[in-house]
Amino acid sequence: MNNIQKKLVKPSAATHQDRRGRLISFICVSFIMILTVAIIGFIAIHGLATFTDNHISVWDFLTKSDWNPGQMGPNGKPEVGALAMIVASFAVTLLAALFATPFAVAVAVYMTELAPKKGARMLQPVIELLVGIPSVVYGFVGLVVIVPAIRTVFGGTGFGVLAGSIVLFVMILPTITSLTIDSLKQVPGYYRNASLALGATRWQTIYKxxxxxxxxxxxxxxxxxxxxxxxxxLAVQMVIGNAAIVPTSLTSPTSTLTSQLTSQMGDTIMGTLPNNALWSLALVLLLMSVIFNVLVKLIGRRGELK
Structure with a gap:
C-alpha cells in the first residue's frame, strides 16, 4: 500500500510540464512588465528634466509656439513652446481619421454584408499589401506624388497638414478596415434575420x-x-515641411511631435536643454498613447454585445 500511495502522491510528468510552463509564462510576463515600467520611467525622468532641472513652466511648454531650445528668447528664457507640434499632430491625425473612416466602413460593409466571398477574395490581398508597405515608401510616394499635386492645385510649397493627412489616410486605412470587419462579423446573425423579418430592406438592416x-x-x-x-x-516628416510653427492653413508647412523628434534628436547632446525638451515631446506622445488606450478600453466596455 505504501508503494501505491507513493506513486499516487508523486507528481506525473504532465504535472511537471504544467509547472514549468507556468514558471516560464510568469517569467515572460514579469519581464514584459518590468520592460514597460522601465521605458515609461526612462521617458518620464528625461521628459520632466525640462521642468525640474531647467525651470521651464509646464504651462509655457504647452501653450507657447516658439520653439528654439538652444537660444534665449526676448524675455531671457529659452524658447520651449510645443504648441505648434501638438496642434499639427492633432490636425493630421483627425483629418486622416476623417478621410479614412468612410472608406474603411464602406469596404468592411462590402466585404461582410454585400459580397462576403467575392469581397474577401478581391480586397483582402489589397489590405494585406497596404499593411506590409514600409513607412518610408509611403513617405517617398507622398513626396514625389502628393506634394507636387498639392503644389499644383493649391499653390505654395505643397508641404503641410494636407499632405501629411493624405499619407496617413492611406497608412491607417488597413487598420481601421480590418478592425471594422471584425466588428461587423461579431454582430449576431439573428439581428439581421429579425430586421429582415420585420420588413426592413437590406440597406435599412445594414444602416439601422x-x-x-x-x-x-x-x-x-x-x-x-x-x-x-x-x-x-518618418512618412509624415517627409511631407509636412518640418517647420515648428502653428499651421495657419492645410497647405502651410509645420511639424508634428514625431517629426520634430526624428529630425532633431541626433543633433542634441544628452542632458542639455534641447535634448531634454525633445524628451518632453516624447513624454507628451507617451501620455497620448495612454489616453488612446484608455479610450479603447472604455469604448469596449460600453459596447459589449449581450
Missing part, C-alpha cells in the same frame, strides 16, 4: 441595425487608427 450594433467596435477601430497616425514619424 448592423452598423449601430457594431458602432462601439467601429469607434475602437477609429481610435486605434488615430493612435497609429499620432505616432507615425
Amino acid at each position: 441595425v448592423i452598423l449601430r450594433a457594431a458602432l462601439p467596435g467601429i469607434m475602437t477601430a477609429v481610435v486605434f487608427g488615430m493612435a497609429r497616425a499620432f505616432g507615425e514619424a
Whole structure:
C-alpha cells in the first residue's frame, strides 16, 4: 500500500510540464512588465528634466509656439513652446481619421454584408499589401506624388497638414478596415434575420441595425487608427515641411511631435536643454498613447454585445 500511495502522491510528468510552463509564462510576463515600467520611467525622468532641472513652466511648454531650445528668447528664457507640434499632430491625425473612416466602413460593409466571398477574395490581398508597405515608401510616394499635386492645385510649397493627412489616410486605412470587419462579423446573425423579418430592406438592416450594433467596435477601430497616425514619424516628416510653427492653413508647412523628434534628436547632446525638451515631446506622445488606450478600453466596455 505504501508503494501505491507513493506513486499516487508523486507528481506525473504532465504535472511537471504544467509547472514549468507556468514558471516560464510568469517569467515572460514579469519581464514584459518590468520592460514597460522601465521605458515609461526612462521617458518620464528625461521628459520632466525640462521642468525640474531647467525651470521651464509646464504651462509655457504647452501653450507657447516658439520653439528654439538652444537660444534665449526676448524675455531671457529659452524658447520651449510645443504648441505648434501638438496642434499639427492633432490636425493630421483627425483629418486622416476623417478621410479614412468612410472608406474603411464602406469596404468592411462590402466585404461582410454585400459580397462576403467575392469581397474577401478581391480586397483582402489589397489590405494585406497596404499593411506590409514600409513607412518610408509611403513617405517617398507622398513626396514625389502628393506634394507636387498639392503644389499644383493649391499653390505654395505643397508641404503641410494636407499632405501629411493624405499619407496617413492611406497608412491607417488597413487598420481601421480590418478592425471594422471584425466588428461587423461579431454582430449576431439573428439581428439581421429579425430586421429582415420585420420588413426592413437590406440597406435599412445594414444602416439601422448592423452598423449601430457594431458602432462601439467601429469607434475602437477609429481610435486605434488615430493612435497609429499620432505616432507615425518618418512618412509624415517627409511631407509636412518640418517647420515648428502653428499651421495657419492645410497647405502651410509645420511639424508634428514625431517629426520634430526624428529630425532633431541626433543633433542634441544628452542632458542639455534641447535634448531634454525633445524628451518632453516624447513624454507628451507617451501620455497620448495612454489616453488612446484608455479610450479603447472604455469604448469596449460600453459596447459589449449581450
